[in-house]
Amino acid sequence: MELPGDVIDRKVINGRPLYLNEAKMALNFLVEKFGFVVHRYPISKSLDGVSVCDSYGNFYKIFSVSRENVGNKKDVQRIIHTADCLHDFHHVAIDGLCILNKPHYVAEGLAFEALDPWGNMYTFLEKRDYSD
Amino acid sequence: MKTFKVLYNQNKLFSEITTEASYIDQKNELSLRAVFNGSEKYKIGKRTVVVFPGNFLILNEGTSYDRDIYSDSVANTFAIFFSKKFLHDFQYGFSSSDRNLLDEPIDSEVIQRSTFLETIYPCKGDIKYNLTHLLDHFNENSDDLLLDDYIYHALLLFYRLYYKEVLNKRNRLDALNFSTRDELFKRLSLAKDFMLSNYNQDISLEDISAHACLSPTHLFRTFKQIYNCSPHQYLIQARLDNARHMLKNTDYTLNEIVNLVGFTCPSTFIKLFKNRFHFTPGSYRNHVA
Numbered sequence: 001m002e003l004p005g006d007v008i009d010r011k012v013i014n015g016r017p018l019y020l021n022e023a024k025m026a027l028n029f030l031v032e033k034f035g036f037v038v039h040r041y042p043i044s045k046s047l048d049g050v051s052v053c054d055s056y057g058n059f060y061k062i063f064s065v066s067r068e069n070v071g072n073k074k075d076v077q078r079i080i081h082t083a084d085c086l087h088d089f090h091h092v093a094i095d096g097l098c099i100l101n102k103p104h105y106v107a108e109g110l111a112f113e114a115l116d117p118w119g120n121m122y123t124f125l126e127k128r129d130y131s132d
Numbered sequence: 133m134k135t136f137k138v139l140y141n142q143n144k145l146f147s148e149i150t151t152e153a154s155y156i157d158q159k160n161e162l163s164l165r166a167v168f169n170g171s172e173k174y175k176i177g178k179r180t181v182v183v184f185p186g187n188f189l190i191l192n193e194g195t196s197y198d199r200d201i202y203s204d205s206v207a208n209t210f211a212i213f214f215s216k217k218f219l220h221d222f223q224y225g226f227s228s229s230d231r232n233l234l235d236e237p238i239d240s241e242v243i244q245r246s247t248f249l250e251t252i253y254p255c256k257g258d259i260k261y262n263l264t265h266l267l268d269h270f271n272e273n274s275d276d277l278l279l280d281d282y283i284y285h286a287l288l289l290f291y292r293l294y295y296k297e298v299l300n301k302r303n304r305l306d307a308l309n310f311s312t313r314d315e316l317f318k319r320l321s322l323a324k325d326f327m328l329s330n331y332n333q334d335i336s337l338e339d340i341s342a343h344a345c346l347s348p349t350h351l352f353r354t355f356k357q358i359y360n361c362s363p364h365q366y367l368i369q370a371r372l373d374n375a376r377h378m379l380k381n382t383d384y385t386l387n388e389i390v391n392l393v394g395f396t397c398p399s400t401f402i403k404l405f406k407n408r409f410h411f412t413p414g415s416y417r418n419h420v421a
Contacts (some may be wrong), residue, residue, distance in 0.1 A: 084265050086285065090278050103285075105258060132256045 014059050016116055018052070018078055022118035023064035027052065033081060047082045056081045078122045085110040085126035092124070139276045142215035143283050147270060149208050153201040162214045162246060164290065165189045166255055166263050169381065170207025173200045179322065181252060182329035183209075185377050188255045188263070190290070192247045205382070210267050212283055219246055222287055249298050251321040252328050259289040301358040319344045320355055323363065331370040332394040336361060371395060371406050379417045386413055 020026040027050070030036040036052040039059075050062045058081065077098055082088045085103050089112050097114040100121065105113060109128035115121050133149045144161075151170075165172070166188040174181045174189060175198040183189050191197060193216065201207045223246065255263065266282035295402055302317040323344035327335070340349040355363050371393040378389045387398060395401040405413050 086265065086281050087269070087278065090281070110258070110261075126261075128258065128261055130257050132260070 016058075017063055018060035019063045020078075020118070020120050021064075024060055024119075026116055026118050026120050027062060029096075029118075054081055078120060080122050080124050082124050082126050085112065085124060088124050097122070135270065137270065139283075141218050141278055141280065143218050143265075143280065144213035144215075145270050145283075146211045146213070147209065147267060148346075149206055150201055151203050151206055153199075155318055157196060158199060158212050159194060159196050159218060160191070162193045162219060162248070164209050164212045164214075164286065167268065168208040168210065168267065170201065170203035170205050170209075171206060172209050174198070175200075176250065179325075180329065181325050183252065184328070184331075184374060185381075186219075186255055186373055187252045187328060188259075189250070189252055190248050191198065191354070195250060210263065210270075212266075212286055214283070214287060218283075219287070222284070228292075232349075248294060249318065249321060251298075251323050253290075253293055253297055259286065259293060262286050262289055266400070276329060304358050306357065306369070315357070316354060319346050320351070320358060323351055323355065324359070324366065327363065327367045328370055331367060331374060332392060334394065335367070345377040351388050368404060372405055375401070375405065375413070376409065376416065379413055380420045 027036075027038065030052060031038060034054070036054055036064075039051045039053060041049045041051060041061075051059050052062060053059050058079075060078075089099070089103050092114050097116055100113040100115060102112060109126045111123055111125045113121055113123050134149045135145075137145045139145070165174075165183060167183045167185050169185060174183070174185045175192075176191070176195060181189060201209065255421065262282060263284050266279065267287065269278060269282065277292065298317070302313055304314055305313045307313045307316055323340050323346070326340055326343040337348050341348040344351060346354070352362060353365070355361075359366055363367070375389050375393045375395075378384055382389075384392065388399045390396075390398045393401075402412055405411070405416070409416060411419060
Protein backbone atom coordinates (compact mmCIF):
# COMPACT_ATOMS: atom_id res chain seq x y z
CA MET A 1 0.00 0.00 0.00
CA GLU A 2 1.34 3.42 -0.84
CA LEU A 3 0.29 5.26 2.24
CA PRO A 4 2.09 7.90 4.28
CA GLY A 5 3.50 7.39 7.73
CA ASP A 6 6.70 6.07 9.17
CA VAL A 7 6.24 5.94 12.93
CA ILE A 8 7.24 2.68 14.55
CA ASP A 9 5.85 2.38 18.01
CA ARG A 10 4.85 -0.46 20.33
CA LYS A 11 1.28 0.86 20.37
CA VAL A 12 1.20 0.56 16.59
CA ILE A 13 2.30 -3.05 16.73
CA ASN A 14 -0.04 -3.88 19.60
CA GLY A 15 -3.10 -2.35 17.94
CA ARG A 16 -6.33 -4.33 17.58
CA PRO A 17 -6.81 -6.06 14.23
CA LEU A 18 -9.13 -4.32 11.80
CA TYR A 19 -10.23 -6.41 8.82
CA LEU A 20 -11.24 -4.29 5.85
CA ASN A 21 -12.71 -5.24 2.53
CA GLU A 22 -11.10 -3.09 -0.22
CA ALA A 23 -8.60 -2.03 2.44
CA LYS A 24 -6.81 0.66 0.47
CA MET A 25 -9.93 2.59 -0.42
CA ALA A 26 -11.54 1.98 2.95
CA LEU A 27 -8.41 3.22 4.68
CA ASN A 28 -8.25 6.38 2.60
CA PHE A 29 -11.89 6.91 3.46
CA LEU A 30 -11.11 6.68 7.20
CA VAL A 31 -8.23 9.11 6.79
CA GLU A 32 -10.20 11.64 4.77
CA LYS A 33 -13.51 11.55 6.58
CA PHE A 34 -12.55 10.81 10.16
CA GLY A 35 -9.02 12.12 10.44
CA PHE A 36 -7.42 8.75 11.13
CA VAL A 37 -3.64 8.81 10.99
CA VAL A 38 -1.78 6.03 9.15
CA HIS A 39 1.38 4.43 10.50
CA ARG A 40 3.58 1.67 9.17
CA TYR A 41 5.34 -1.02 11.14
CA PRO A 42 7.81 -3.67 10.01
CA ILE A 43 6.59 -7.22 9.53
CA SER A 44 9.74 -8.47 7.82
CA LYS A 45 12.76 -6.92 6.10
CA SER A 46 10.85 -6.34 2.92
CA LEU A 47 7.30 -6.03 4.19
CA ASP A 48 5.59 -3.28 6.18
CA GLY A 49 2.29 -3.54 7.95
CA VAL A 50 -0.15 -0.67 8.13
CA SER A 51 -1.95 0.57 11.20
CA VAL A 52 -4.24 3.51 11.85
CA CYS A 53 -4.80 5.65 14.89
CA ASP A 54 -8.06 7.46 15.66
CA SER A 55 -8.31 10.85 17.34
CA TYR A 56 -8.56 9.17 20.78
CA GLY A 57 -5.22 7.40 20.36
CA ASN A 58 -6.67 3.94 19.64
CA PHE A 59 -4.49 1.91 17.27
CA TYR A 60 -5.72 -0.68 14.77
CA LYS A 61 -3.64 -3.00 12.61
CA ILE A 62 -5.10 -3.20 9.14
CA PHE A 63 -5.72 -6.52 7.42
CA SER A 64 -7.06 -6.69 3.93
CA VAL A 65 -9.68 -9.35 3.53
CA SER A 66 -12.36 -10.12 0.96
CA ARG A 67 -15.98 -9.29 1.72
CA GLU A 68 -16.88 -13.00 2.00
CA ASN A 69 -14.14 -13.63 4.56
CA VAL A 70 -14.84 -10.64 6.76
CA GLY A 71 -17.71 -12.54 8.32
CA ASN A 72 -15.36 -15.41 9.32
CA LYS A 73 -13.09 -13.18 11.38
CA LYS A 74 -13.78 -13.18 15.08
CA ASP A 75 -12.74 -9.63 15.72
CA VAL A 76 -14.49 -7.63 13.04
CA GLN A 77 -16.12 -4.98 15.22
CA ARG A 78 -14.83 -1.67 13.97
CA ILE A 79 -15.45 1.01 16.55
CA ILE A 80 -15.03 4.64 15.64
CA HIS A 81 -15.00 6.68 18.81
CA THR A 82 -16.86 9.96 18.66
CA ALA A 83 -17.25 12.88 21.04
CA ASP A 84 -20.82 13.56 19.92
CA CYS A 85 -22.78 10.62 18.53
CA LEU A 86 -25.94 12.46 17.45
CA HIS A 87 -23.92 15.08 15.63
CA ASP A 88 -21.92 12.41 13.78
CA PHE A 89 -25.11 10.51 12.99
CA HIS A 90 -26.32 13.58 11.11
CA HIS A 91 -23.09 13.85 9.17
CA VAL A 92 -22.11 10.28 8.24
CA ALA A 93 -24.87 10.02 5.63
CA ILE A 94 -23.39 13.09 3.95
CA ASP A 95 -19.97 11.43 4.14
CA GLY A 96 -21.19 8.49 2.05
CA LEU A 97 -21.89 5.93 4.75
CA CYS A 98 -25.08 3.91 4.81
CA ILE A 99 -26.75 4.14 8.22
CA LEU A 100 -27.89 0.81 9.60
CA ASN A 101 -29.66 1.95 12.75
CA LYS A 102 -30.47 5.05 14.77
CA PRO A 103 -28.39 6.11 17.78
CA HIS A 104 -29.24 3.87 20.71
CA TYR A 105 -28.10 3.69 24.32
CA VAL A 106 -25.63 0.94 25.17
CA ALA A 107 -23.77 0.13 28.39
CA GLU A 108 -20.79 2.27 27.36
CA GLY A 109 -22.72 5.25 25.99
CA LEU A 110 -24.53 6.13 22.78
CA ALA A 111 -23.90 4.26 19.51
CA PHE A 112 -25.07 3.62 15.96
CA GLU A 113 -23.88 1.42 13.10
CA ALA A 114 -23.11 2.36 9.50
CA LEU A 115 -21.62 0.70 6.40
CA ASP A 116 -18.92 2.24 4.22
CA PRO A 117 -19.21 2.00 0.41
CA TRP A 118 -17.14 -1.25 0.45
CA GLY A 119 -19.35 -3.09 2.90
CA ASN A 120 -17.31 -2.56 6.08
CA MET A 121 -19.54 -2.00 9.08
CA TYR A 122 -18.52 0.55 11.71
CA THR A 123 -19.91 1.19 15.17
CA PHE A 124 -19.80 4.87 16.08
CA LEU A 125 -19.56 5.03 19.84
CA GLU A 126 -19.71 8.03 22.17
CA LYS A 127 -18.23 6.66 25.38
CA ARG A 128 -19.81 8.19 28.44
CA ASP A 129 -18.69 8.28 32.05
CA TYR A 130 -21.56 7.15 34.28
CA SER A 131 -19.56 7.22 37.50
CA ASP A 132 -21.10 10.57 38.63
CA MET B 133 -26.55 37.51 27.24
CA LYS B 134 -29.80 35.90 26.17
CA THR B 135 -30.30 33.54 23.22
CA PHE B 136 -33.70 32.32 22.14
CA LYS B 137 -34.71 30.15 19.21
CA VAL B 138 -38.04 28.83 17.96
CA LEU B 139 -37.62 25.65 15.90
CA TYR B 140 -39.71 24.70 12.86
CA ASN B 141 -41.97 22.53 15.05
CA GLN B 142 -42.47 25.25 17.68
CA ASN B 143 -40.09 23.70 20.20
CA LYS B 144 -38.08 26.49 21.80
CA LEU B 145 -34.64 26.84 23.31
CA PHE B 146 -33.51 29.57 25.66
CA SER B 147 -30.15 30.21 27.23
CA GLU B 148 -29.08 33.04 29.47
CA ILE B 149 -25.69 34.00 30.87
CA THR B 150 -25.97 36.67 33.53
CA THR B 151 -25.38 37.58 37.16
CA GLU B 152 -28.73 39.30 37.64
CA ALA B 153 -32.17 38.79 36.12
CA SER B 154 -35.76 38.80 37.27
CA TYR B 155 -38.90 37.62 35.49
CA ILE B 156 -42.32 37.88 37.10
CA ASP B 157 -45.48 35.89 36.41
CA GLN B 158 -44.18 33.70 33.61
CA LYS B 159 -46.22 30.93 31.97
CA ASN B 160 -45.06 28.55 29.21
CA GLU B 161 -45.36 25.14 27.64
CA LEU B 162 -43.88 22.11 29.41
CA SER B 163 -40.29 23.09 30.06
CA LEU B 164 -37.04 21.57 31.28
CA ARG B 165 -34.76 24.02 33.08
CA ALA B 166 -31.11 23.28 33.74
CA VAL B 167 -28.29 25.32 35.24
CA PHE B 168 -24.69 24.77 34.20
CA ASN B 169 -23.15 27.38 36.46
CA GLY B 170 -24.40 29.52 39.35
CA SER B 171 -28.02 29.09 40.43
CA GLU B 172 -31.54 30.07 39.48
CA LYS B 173 -34.45 30.65 41.87
CA TYR B 174 -38.06 29.82 41.00
CA LYS B 175 -41.12 30.88 42.95
CA ILE B 176 -43.95 28.52 42.08
CA GLY B 177 -47.07 29.39 44.03
CA LYS B 178 -46.02 29.49 47.68
CA ARG B 179 -42.88 27.43 47.34
CA THR B 180 -39.39 28.46 46.32
CA VAL B 181 -37.08 26.14 44.43
CA VAL B 182 -33.43 26.84 43.62
CA VAL B 183 -31.79 24.94 40.77
CA PHE B 184 -28.06 24.34 41.01
CA PRO B 185 -25.73 22.56 38.54
CA GLY B 186 -26.30 18.82 38.59
CA ASN B 187 -30.09 19.20 38.72
CA PHE B 188 -32.91 20.36 36.50
CA LEU B 189 -36.48 21.42 37.09
CA ILE B 190 -39.60 20.45 35.19
CA LEU B 191 -42.44 22.95 34.90
CA ASN B 192 -45.77 21.92 33.41
CA GLU B 193 -47.63 23.79 30.73
CA GLY B 194 -49.52 26.74 32.22
CA THR B 195 -47.68 26.79 35.57
CA SER B 196 -47.25 30.34 36.75
CA TYR B 197 -43.85 31.20 38.22
CA ASP B 198 -41.34 33.94 38.97
CA ARG B 199 -37.72 33.40 38.05
CA ASP B 200 -34.71 35.17 39.57
CA ILE B 201 -30.98 35.05 39.15
CA TYR B 202 -28.82 36.89 41.68
CA SER B 203 -25.45 35.32 41.61
CA ASP B 204 -21.90 36.25 42.65
CA SER B 205 -20.53 34.21 39.76
CA VAL B 206 -21.99 34.25 36.26
CA ALA B 207 -25.02 31.96 36.03
CA ASN B 208 -25.41 29.91 32.88
CA THR B 209 -29.01 28.73 32.52
CA PHE B 210 -30.70 26.75 29.77
CA ALA B 211 -34.31 25.80 29.05
CA ILE B 212 -36.15 23.60 26.55
CA PHE B 213 -39.82 24.35 25.87
CA PHE B 214 -41.62 21.37 24.36
CA SER B 215 -44.44 22.31 22.01
CA LYS B 216 -47.81 20.70 22.71
CA LYS B 217 -47.89 19.00 19.31
CA PHE B 218 -44.34 17.62 19.60
CA LEU B 219 -45.14 16.20 23.01
CA HIS B 220 -48.35 14.64 21.77
CA ASP B 221 -46.63 13.08 18.73
CA PHE B 222 -43.89 11.73 20.98
CA GLN B 223 -46.36 10.09 23.34
CA TYR B 224 -48.51 8.76 20.50
CA GLY B 225 -45.42 7.25 18.85
CA PHE B 226 -44.54 5.38 22.02
CA SER B 227 -48.00 4.28 23.07
CA SER B 228 -49.15 2.94 19.68
CA SER B 229 -48.20 -0.24 17.85
CA ASP B 230 -46.20 -0.04 14.59
CA ARG B 231 -49.28 -1.23 12.69
CA ASN B 232 -51.41 1.47 14.25
CA LEU B 233 -48.83 4.12 13.43
CA LEU B 234 -48.87 3.05 9.78
CA ASP B 235 -52.66 3.09 9.61
CA GLU B 236 -53.03 6.32 11.54
CA PRO B 237 -49.77 8.28 11.46
CA ILE B 238 -51.40 11.28 13.10
CA ASP B 239 -53.52 10.87 16.19
CA SER B 240 -56.97 12.27 15.53
CA GLU B 241 -57.89 12.58 19.19
CA VAL B 242 -57.92 15.92 20.97
CA ILE B 243 -54.48 16.74 22.33
CA GLN B 244 -54.46 16.16 26.08
CA ARG B 245 -52.25 18.14 28.42
CA SER B 246 -49.36 16.10 29.84
CA THR B 247 -48.45 16.85 33.42
CA PHE B 248 -45.46 15.70 35.39
CA LEU B 249 -44.42 16.11 38.99
CA GLU B 250 -42.90 19.59 39.20
CA THR B 251 -39.81 18.80 41.14
CA ILE B 252 -36.02 18.84 40.92
CA TYR B 253 -34.57 15.92 38.96
CA PRO B 254 -30.91 14.79 38.87
CA CYS B 255 -29.06 15.93 35.76
CA LYS B 256 -26.64 13.02 35.53
CA GLY B 257 -25.56 10.41 33.01
CA ASP B 258 -27.09 10.46 29.53
CA ILE B 259 -29.37 13.44 30.13
CA LYS B 260 -26.40 15.54 31.29
CA TYR B 261 -24.44 14.63 28.14
CA ASN B 262 -27.49 15.33 25.98
CA LEU B 263 -28.15 18.77 27.47
CA THR B 264 -24.47 19.73 27.32
CA HIS B 265 -24.26 18.82 23.62
CA LEU B 266 -27.57 20.54 22.92
CA LEU B 267 -26.41 23.76 24.57
CA ASP B 268 -23.14 23.66 22.58
CA HIS B 269 -24.97 23.20 19.27
CA PHE B 270 -27.52 25.84 20.21
CA ASN B 271 -24.69 28.31 20.85
CA GLU B 272 -23.11 27.34 17.52
CA ASN B 273 -26.45 27.98 15.80
CA SER B 274 -26.61 24.46 14.35
CA ASP B 275 -29.47 23.50 12.07
CA ASP B 276 -32.97 22.82 13.40
CA LEU B 277 -32.99 19.12 12.53
CA LEU B 278 -29.91 18.45 14.62
CA LEU B 279 -31.24 20.49 17.54
CA ASP B 280 -34.55 18.70 17.24
CA ASP B 281 -32.85 15.32 17.52
CA TYR B 282 -31.29 16.39 20.80
CA ILE B 283 -34.66 17.66 22.04
CA TYR B 284 -36.23 14.31 21.13
CA HIS B 285 -33.53 12.47 23.07
CA ALA B 286 -33.88 14.88 26.01
CA LEU B 287 -37.59 14.04 26.22
CA LEU B 288 -36.89 10.32 25.81
CA LEU B 289 -34.34 10.41 28.62
CA PHE B 290 -36.64 12.47 30.79
CA TYR B 291 -39.41 9.87 30.41
CA ARG B 292 -36.97 7.16 31.51
CA LEU B 293 -35.88 9.28 34.44
CA TYR B 294 -39.49 10.02 35.36
CA TYR B 295 -40.23 6.31 35.48
CA LYS B 296 -37.21 5.72 37.70
CA GLU B 297 -37.44 8.78 39.95
CA VAL B 298 -41.21 9.12 40.32
CA LEU B 299 -43.27 6.09 39.31
CA ASN B 300 -40.83 3.52 40.62
CA LYS B 301 -39.99 5.33 43.85
CA ARG B 302 -43.62 6.12 44.60
CA ASN B 303 -44.39 2.40 44.51
CA ARG B 304 -41.80 1.75 47.19
CA LEU B 305 -43.94 3.50 49.77
CA ASP B 306 -45.75 1.23 52.18
CA ALA B 307 -49.12 2.98 52.00
CA LEU B 308 -51.74 0.68 50.46
CA ASN B 309 -53.98 3.29 48.96
CA PHE B 310 -52.75 4.90 45.70
CA SER B 311 -53.95 8.40 46.54
CA THR B 312 -52.22 8.23 49.96
CA ARG B 313 -49.00 7.03 48.30
CA ASP B 314 -49.25 9.79 45.71
CA GLU B 315 -49.81 12.53 48.29
CA LEU B 316 -47.04 11.21 50.52
CA PHE B 317 -44.64 11.06 47.57
CA LYS B 318 -45.46 14.66 46.63
CA ARG B 319 -44.73 15.81 50.19
CA LEU B 320 -41.48 13.86 50.26
CA SER B 321 -40.56 15.54 46.96
CA LEU B 322 -41.18 18.89 48.66
CA ALA B 323 -38.77 17.83 51.40
CA LYS B 324 -36.17 16.76 48.83
CA ASP B 325 -36.56 20.02 46.85
CA PHE B 326 -36.23 22.04 50.07
CA MET B 327 -32.96 20.28 50.87
CA LEU B 328 -31.56 20.62 47.34
CA SER B 329 -32.55 24.31 47.25
CA ASN B 330 -31.09 25.10 50.68
CA TYR B 331 -28.25 22.59 50.87
CA ASN B 332 -25.82 25.40 51.75
CA GLN B 333 -27.93 26.63 54.70
CA ASP B 334 -28.05 25.38 58.25
CA ILE B 335 -31.34 23.44 58.09
CA SER B 336 -32.75 20.98 60.59
CA LEU B 337 -35.06 17.99 60.29
CA GLU B 338 -37.80 20.18 61.84
CA ASP B 339 -37.35 22.80 59.07
CA ILE B 340 -37.59 20.12 56.39
CA SER B 341 -40.60 18.39 57.92
CA ALA B 342 -42.43 21.68 58.42
CA HIS B 343 -41.83 22.52 54.76
CA ALA B 344 -43.15 19.12 53.65
CA CYS B 345 -46.16 19.19 56.05
CA LEU B 346 -45.07 15.92 57.67
CA SER B 347 -44.08 15.10 61.22
CA PRO B 348 -40.30 14.62 61.68
CA THR B 349 -40.75 10.93 62.54
CA HIS B 350 -43.04 10.28 59.58
CA LEU B 351 -40.65 12.13 57.25
CA PHE B 352 -37.63 10.22 58.55
CA ARG B 353 -39.32 6.83 58.13
CA THR B 354 -40.88 7.38 54.70
CA PHE B 355 -37.94 9.30 53.19
CA LYS B 356 -35.74 6.28 53.78
CA GLN B 357 -38.20 4.04 51.95
CA ILE B 358 -37.76 5.90 48.67
CA TYR B 359 -34.27 7.41 48.80
CA ASN B 360 -32.53 4.61 50.77
CA CYS B 361 -31.01 7.18 53.13
CA SER B 362 -32.07 9.54 55.88
CA PRO B 363 -32.85 13.21 55.10
CA HIS B 364 -29.61 14.18 56.83
CA GLN B 365 -27.57 11.76 54.68
CA TYR B 366 -29.33 13.11 51.57
CA LEU B 367 -28.40 16.66 52.55
CA ILE B 368 -24.75 15.66 53.07
CA GLN B 369 -24.72 14.01 49.63
CA ALA B 370 -26.11 17.18 48.04
CA ARG B 371 -23.39 19.23 49.75
CA LEU B 372 -20.66 16.84 48.61
CA ASP B 373 -21.97 16.75 45.02
CA ASN B 374 -21.97 20.55 44.87
CA ALA B 375 -18.52 20.68 46.44
CA ARG B 376 -17.28 18.31 43.76
CA HIS B 377 -18.78 20.54 41.04
CA MET B 378 -17.01 23.57 42.56
CA LEU B 379 -13.69 21.73 42.82
CA LYS B 380 -13.95 20.80 39.16
CA ASN B 381 -15.31 24.05 37.72
CA THR B 382 -14.19 26.92 39.95
CA ASP B 383 -11.02 28.35 41.49
CA TYR B 384 -12.45 28.61 45.01
CA THR B 385 -10.07 27.48 47.73
CA LEU B 386 -10.92 24.43 49.80
CA ASN B 387 -11.92 26.55 52.80
CA GLU B 388 -14.18 28.72 50.63
CA ILE B 389 -15.88 25.62 49.23
CA VAL B 390 -16.35 24.19 52.73
CA ASN B 391 -18.21 27.37 53.72
CA LEU B 392 -20.12 27.72 50.43
CA VAL B 393 -21.61 24.22 50.59
CA GLY B 394 -22.67 24.53 54.22
CA PHE B 395 -20.03 22.58 56.13
CA THR B 396 -18.47 24.14 59.20
CA CYS B 397 -15.44 21.93 59.70
CA PRO B 398 -12.91 21.35 56.87
CA SER B 399 -11.61 18.09 58.35
CA THR B 400 -15.14 16.61 58.50
CA PHE B 401 -15.68 17.72 54.91
CA ILE B 402 -12.43 16.08 53.75
CA LYS B 403 -13.30 12.84 55.54
CA LEU B 404 -16.84 12.71 54.08
CA PHE B 405 -15.59 13.64 50.60
CA LYS B 406 -13.02 10.87 50.68
CA ASN B 407 -15.58 8.33 51.88
CA ARG B 408 -17.93 9.18 49.04
CA PHE B 409 -15.60 9.76 46.08
CA HIS B 410 -12.46 7.82 47.15
CA PHE B 411 -10.35 10.94 46.58
CA THR B 412 -9.43 13.74 48.94
CA PRO B 413 -10.75 17.12 47.65
CA GLY B 414 -7.20 18.17 46.72
CA SER B 415 -6.38 14.99 44.83
CA TYR B 416 -9.77 15.12 43.10
CA ARG B 417 -9.04 18.66 41.87
CA ASN B 418 -5.64 17.54 40.57
CA HIS B 419 -7.21 14.47 38.99
CA VAL B 420 -9.77 16.45 36.95
CA ALA B 421 -7.48 19.38 36.14
